[in-house]
Amino acid sequence: MLEAFGTLDVFLNSLESSKNVIVIAGAGLSVSCGIPDFRSAGGIYDIARTSDLGLDSPEDLFHLDSFRDNPRPFFKLFSHLLYPGTHEPSRGHHFLRELEHRKKLLRVYTQNIDGLEAQAGVKAVVNCHGSFLSATCLRCRKKYNWSDIEGDVAKQEVPLCRLSSCDGIIKPDITFFGEKVPDVVGRTLIKDRLKADMLIVMGTSLKVVPVSRILSYLSPSIPQVLINRDVVLPPAHLSDGFDLKLLGNCDDIVEYVCRSLKWDLAWGLGSGSGGQHNTYRRPICVPVHEPPNTYHFLLEGEKNQPSRTGLVAAASPEHHHAVVEVVTCDGCNAEIGGIRSKDGPRSIIFSCMECFDYDLCFSCYSMGSNEHIKSKGHHFTRTDKFHKAEGR
Numbered sequence: 001m002l003e004a005f006g007t008l009d010v011f012l013n014s015l016e017s018s019k020n021v022i023v024i025a026g027a028g029l030s031v032s033c034g035i036p037d038f039r040s041a042g043g044i045y046d047i048a049r050t051s052d053l054g055l056d057s058p059e060d061l062f063h064l065d066s067f068r069d070n071p072r073p074f075f076k077l078f079s080h081l082l083y084p085g086t087h088e089p090s091r092g093h094h095f096l097r098e099l100e101h102r103k104k105l106l107r108v109y110t111q112n113i114d115g116l117e118a119q120a121g122v123k124a125v126v127n128c129h130g131s132f133l134s135a136t137c138l139r140c141r142k143k144y145n146w147s148d149i150e151g152d153v154a155k156q157e158v159p160l161c162r163l164s165s166c167d168g169i170i171k172p173d174i175t176f177f178g179e180k181v182p183d184v185v186g187r188t189l190i191k192d193r194l195k196a197d198m199l200i201v202m203g204t205s206l207k208v209v210p211v212s213r214i215l216s217y218l219s220p221s222i223p224q225v226l227i228n229r230d231v232v233l234p235p236a237h238l239s240d241g242f243d244l245k246l247l248g249n250c251d252d253i254v255e256y257v258c259r260s261l262k263w264d265l266a267w268g269l270g271s272g273s274g275g276q277h278n279t280y281r282r283p284i285c286v287p288v289h290e291p292p293n294t295y296h297f298l299l300e301g302e303k304n305q306p307s308r309t310g311l312v313a314a315a316s317p318e319h320h321h322a323v324v325e326v327v328t329c330d331g332c333n334a335e336i337g338g339i340r341s342k343d344g345p346r347s348i349i350f351s352c353m354e355c356f357d358y359d360l361c362f363s364c365y366s367m368g369s370n371e372h373i374k375s376k377g378h379h380f381t382r383t384d385k386f387h388k389a390e391g392r
């Protein structure tokens with residue numbers, strides 16, 4: 001942690017001089033656009049739990065094996081909640097655009113699949129979990145565009161491969177649990193890791209690997225700032241904590257930041273569904289300081305709600321070492337950590353400390369034949385239980 005960084009004034013000053021901010025974005029950025037996140041009350045997992053979709057667990061919605069078995073629940077919820085082209089960017093998205101416009105943004109690494117960063121005009125975006133703009137037949141790997149499957153999705157039907165000899169299920173090219181993130185994530189991070197001068201984490205619970213690992217991949221000397229409704233404590237092996245926590249709705253917080261820096265707020269007056277949310281909030285939220293390094297953004301007279309601070313749940317050691325969802329062995333492709341692995345969080349995982357996303361199971365590592373182990377400059381760390389992981 002950077003002791004000297006923990007106040008709002010220092011953050012605002014740093015942002016003025018920053019030139020290479022990396023943002024890790026998550027579903028919270030799009031909640032005000034009308035797209036629920038995964039884990040908040042009323043989020044997609046809650047909706048999946050209470051809908052009659054025949055799922056064993058809500059996570060199965062986005063798990064590759066479950067999708068292969070039965071893709072209907074995914075398309076049913078997808079067509080309701082995430083249907084492309086029906087949402088407008090939030091003030092949070094426009095803030096990213098403003099950072100880029102002011103030549104302060106190095107990259108947005110987004111876990112979102114709604115495409116709203118690009119829709120807001122942000123160019124430097126890496127879609128860590130892919131995009132719905134293209135799709136692939138799971139059987140013959142034939143590629144399709146969104147327009148090819150849109151009609152089926154709108155009718156809540158499962159799109160099937162058009163090759164008569166195939167008939168496989170077509171899956172949008174978004175990354176499911178059990179799939180590797182696109183190579184572009186690791187490739188871009190290698191270029192970005194030493195350039196970054198600040199990290200802002202926005203609207204994410206950081207529960208999904210490998211995106212959460214970006215924290216440990218960047219230099220510990222750059223400030224790490226959280227903008228989120230709830231406190232998020234990154235797993236201890238990824239970060240020793242945020243230098244500054246700005247808690248509240250990200251739209252309100254970025255509006256405060258822009259006003260404080262006297263940045264142009266013209267983007268706040270758009271129309272459409274996001275535009276409605278983008279109208280300035282009056283009265284504007286004010287930051288209430290909770291020393292040493294936390295600010296709650298509250299409307300006048302608003303009480304600090306436990307749900308907002310999330311302190312009770314979040315501060316427990318178990319939460320601090322939050323269980324990650326899925327880790328796959330890069331040797332044999334088996335799931336070795338997370339919701340589906342037989343051993344769950346008790347799996348033994350060997351992770352390459354030099355690479356953003358390279359893991360091996362006990363057997364593949366023990367065989368020692370893997371090219372990655374043999375090549376120079378790669379070092380592995382062993383994790384017996386994810387919540388006891390050290391050293392990355």
Ligand code: CNA
Binds near residue numbers: 040043113129
């Ligand atoms: P998550 O685990 O549901 O966490 C969301 C976080 O955002 C939580 O910590 C919330 O407290 C916080 N949050 C919610 N609303 C706001 C708000 N208005 N202002 C500030 N913070 C808020 O979701 P993650 O993004 O961490 O998980 C990654 C998954 C979610 C990725 O694989 C995504 O593809 C997936 N997802 C994407 C979308 C989308 O594209 N819009 C929607 C739902 C899920």
